[in-house]
Structure formats: C-alpha cells, structure tokens
Amino acid sequence: MASLNLSVASLVPSHHNLTYHLIVILVAAVAAFLPRYFPMRFFTNRKIPEWFNEWMKYVPVSLFTALVVKALFVDSKYQLFFDHVSAFGSSLTIFGHASYLIAAVFVAIVAYFTRSMLSSVLVGLLAVWLLTFVL
Amino acid sequence: MEQKAHQFNPGNQRWLQVLGISMPLCLSYLPIGVACGILLHAAGMNFVLTFLISILVFSGGAQFILASLLVSDAPISSIFMTLFFLELRYALLGSSLSKYFRSSTQGFVLLFSASMNDENYAVNYLKFATDKKWTPRDALLVEHYSLISWAGGNLLGGLIGSAVTIDLEIVDFALTALFIYMIVMQMRSHLSLIICLTSAVLALFFLTLTKSTLGLIIATLIASLIGFAIENWARKHSKDPWVLKKLFRPAITRHTVEDRQLINEQAKQEQEAAAAEAAPLSQEDEEK
Numbered sequence: 001m002a003s004l005n006l007s008v009a010s011l012v013p014s015h016h017n018l019t020y021h022l023i024v025i026l027v028a029a030v031a032a033f034l035p036r037y038f039p040m041r042f043f044t045n046r047k048i049p050e051w052f053n054e055w056m057k058y059v060p061v062s063l064f065t066a067l068v069v070k071a072l073f074v075d076s077k078y079q080l081f082f083d084h085v086s087a088f089g090s091s092l093t094i095f096g097h098a099s100y101l102i103a104a105v106f107v108a109i110v111a112y113f114t115r116s117m118l119s120s121v122l123v124g125l126l127a128v129w130l131l132t133f134v135l
Numbered sequence: 136m137e138q139k140a141h142q143f144n145p146g147n148q149r150w151l152q153v154l155g156i157s158m159p160l161c162l163s164y165l166p167i168g169v170a171c172g173i174l175l176h177a178a179g180m181n182f183v184l185t186f187l188i189s190i191l192v193f194s195g196g197a198q199f200i201l202a203s204l205l206v207s208d209a210p211i212s213s214i215f216m217t218l219f220f221l222e223l224r225y226a227l228l229g230s231s232l233s234k235y236f237r238s239s240t241q242g243f244v245l246l247f248s249a250s251m252n253d254e255n256y257a258v259n260y261l262k263f264a265t266d267k268k269w270t271p272r273d274a275l276l277v278e279h280y281s282l283i284s285w286a287g288g289n290l291l292g293g294l295i296g297s298a299v300t301i302d303l304e305i306v307d308f309a310l311t312a313l314f315i316y317m318i319v320m321q322m323r324s325h326l327s328l329i330i331c332l333t334s335a336v337l338a339l340f341f342l343t344l345t346k347s348t349l350g351l352i353i354a355t356l357i358a359s360l361i362g363f364a365i366e367n368w369a370r371k372h373s374k375d376p377w378v379l380k381k382l383f384r385p386a387i388t389r390h391t392v393e394d395r396q397l398i399n400e401q402a403k404q405e406q407e408a409a410a411a412e413a414a415p416l417s418q419e420d421e422e423k
Contacts, residue, residue: 012178013205016208021179024214027218028197028218031214031219032191033249036222040229040236040247043230043233044233048231053227054366055359056223058330058359058362061327061331062334062359064321065338066342066351067200067351068318069339070348072311078350107312120312121313123312124309125312128305128308
C-alpha cells in the first residue's frame with residue numbers, strides 16, 4: 001500500500017501546487033467553453049456554411065487517431081518507441097508497446113461488434129492486465 | 136409499459152419524464168466518471184479540484200487527456216492547445232443543434248452550450264429530430280441530469296482515489312481504449328479509414344519532429360483537411376464515389392443516428408421532387 005502510494009506520488013511533478021492546478025482548471029474550462037459556445041451562438045441566427053461542416057466532420061477521427069498513435073508508438077520523450085519482448089523462448093523487437101498493441105486490437109473488435117463504450121474499455125484494461133503476466 | 140410509467144410518475148411531471156429518458160446516459164456516466172476522478176487524483180488533484188473540473192470542463196476525453204498531460208508535465212500553453220483542438224468537435228455539434236434554438240435567449244444558449252457533451256448531444260439530437268414536443272428546456276434538463284451524474288462520479292473517484300491502489304500503466308490504457316472505441320464509432324466510409332491512416336503517419340512524423348503535443352494538432356489539421364479535399368474532389372468527379380461508400384457493419388448496428396438522418400433527408404428530397412413533378416404547371420404560372 002505504502003509503496004504504491006509512493007509510486008503514485010512520484011508521478012506528480014514537484015512544482016504542481018494548488019495555484020498551478022487552479023490555473024490549469026481555468027485554462028481547461030476556457031478551452032472547453034470557447035468551441036462550445038461561440039459556433040452555437042453564431043449559427044442560431046445564420047446558416048452553417050457547407051465547407052465548415054464538411055471539414056469539422058473529419059476532425060474527431062483524425063485527432064483520436066493521432067492520440068492513439070502517440071500512446072502506442074511514441075514514448076514520453078517524443079521518440080519512436082521500440083519494445084523488447086521475450087515470449088516463447090525467443091526475444092523480439094517490436095515497434096510500439098507490445099501489450100498495448102495487442103489490447104488495442106481486442107478493443108477495436110469489441111467496439112465494432114458491441115458498440116458499447118464500457119465493455120470496450122473494460123476488455124482493453126483486462127487484456128493489458130493479463131498481458132503483463134505473459135510478456 | 137405506459138401503466139408502469141404512470142405508477143412511477145402519477146402527475147405526469149415533465150422533469151420525471153426527462154429523467155427517465157436520461158437515465159441510461161446517467162448510469163453509464165457514473166463508472167467512467169469514477170475512473171476519471173481516480174486518474175485525476177493520481178495526477179495530483181484533490182477531490183474538490185476534481186469536482187470543480189468535472190463541472191467546468193464536463194468532457195470525458197478532455198479530462199482523461201488533462202490527467203496524462205499533468206503527469207507528463209506539459210506546459211500550460213500546450214494544455215490549452217491540446218484541449219482546445221480536442222473540444223473543437225463541439226463546434227460541429229453546437230452548430231448542428233443551433234437550428235432548434237432560434238427562439239431561445241442568448242443566456243439560455245450560453246447555459247446550454249456550457250454543459251453540452253458528446254453523449255447528451257446524441258440524446259438531444261435524436262429527441263429533437265424525432266419528438267416534436269421536445270423543447271430546449273427539456274434538452275437543458277438532460278444536460279443537467281448527465282452533469283450531476285458525471286460530477287458525482289468524479290467526486291467519488293477523487294475521494295476513493297487515495298484509498299484505491301491502481302496500476303497506472305493499466306489505467307493509462309483506459310484512455311487509449313476510449314479513443315479506439317471512438318475511432319471505431321466514427322468509421323463510416325472508406326474515406327474515414329484513409330483519413331485514419333493518414334493521421335497516424337502524420338502524427339508519428341510531427342510528434343517526433345516537434346517533440347511536443349503540437350504535433351498532434353498539426354497532424355489533426357492536415358489529416359482532416361486532406362479528408363475534406365478528397366471528399367470534395369471525389370464528389371466532383373464521380374456520382375457514386377468509392378471513397379464515400381459505407382464500410383461493412385454488423386447487421387444490428389447498421390443504422391447510426393447520422394444514417395437515419397440521411398435516409399430521412401433523401402426521403403424528403405424525393406417527396407419534394409415528386410411534388411414538383413406533380414405541379415409543374417402551377418409553378419410555371421407563378422414564375423410568369
């Protein structure tokens with residue numbers, strides 16, 4: 001228990017205090033509010049231009065992919081990540097986090113067939129947890 | 136079914152009816168809210184801050200990202216840009232709902248947009264499109280019910296965060312799993328697959344080039360613009376372009392909200408075309 005709490009505490013950078021967190025919350029609130037309010041306010045008495053709609057349609061999928069790629073293939077120093085795996089008696093070098101990659105495939109399959117957010121995430125977490133014993 | 140509903144809601148009160156409609160949403164927000172609270176607690180925030188942020192930001196994706204940005208000690212400017220571009224999708228959601236708020240006051244639109252979210256948007260959009268009696272006031276009520284359950288979940292997560300010991304490497308993957316789920320839900324045509332791959336390559340390139348989360352933003356903007364350009368080009372050069380064809384989906388899930396909307400629009404257009412054909416003479420008379 002104590003050791004785990006220590007490992008959690010060490011993750012928080014030392015200069016993060018209450019003031020810093022309040023500034024972060026304020027910044028996050030502004031970043032969340034601007035794109036929600038102004039387009040809606042603007043378009044309650046105007047017609048939405050077609051090109052804007054068409055462009056915005058592809059923003060989420062691009063952003064989510066970029067975020068997943070960052071988590072799977074890039075390390076915290078923004079370098080390409082290579083995982084060294086020893087399984088079945090041989091050692092392999094794999095591009096990306098090996099356990100995350102395998103779990104990601106499971107998540108995609110579950111999401112595709114069930115369309116349930118909760119079960120997709122739970123299957124992903126379960127897969128990563130089980131893979132820590134294998135890899 | 137209706138009799139049962141009557142037992143729970145004898146006065147046929149509107150707020151209770153709306154609560155019934157938003158209940159599935161509220162129930163699914165609770166566990167994710169708790170997970171988010173635990174993650175933010177691990178990133179150094181106490182439960183009061185977690186509660187505050189869940190009300191002010193009210194976005195699962197943004198709060199999960201914020202936790203990982205705090206842990207990796209990203210600069211504030213980078214936090215702002217990442218969240219801003221993540222939340223930019225609400226520009227689309229807000230503008231698509233705006234036509235139902237023509238008669239609302241400015242203050243009401245402000246209040247409504249402040250607590251809009253992917254999931255309560257989905258509920259409200261469906262209700263506005265299918266239920267003629269659905270009012271902006273009901274829509275706001277749905278948002279506030281979901282906000283209560285989300286903030287409650289976050290508060291609970293922030294409180295038990297110190298008591299629960301979690302393996303952060305595993306929990307960190309929750310975020311990635313959530314995004315993979317969202318990508319799969321967004322996969323509608325061959326084009327979305329192409330954009331996905333483009334964005335992946337661009338993200339690898341720009342992340343290693345810029346050494347910051349700015350790479351995510353550049354990759355997103357370029358990939359979405361490429362998608363926009365391809366769609367424009369394909370529509371000009373072909374009547375039924377391959378890139379816009381639907382990807383295969385399991386039978387039960389073949390029609391999404393967007394699909395149904397498209398089908399309705401097509402039916403409406405056909406009706407209008409038929410009406411125009413039926414009365415070509417009277418129209419010509421009017422033009423003269």
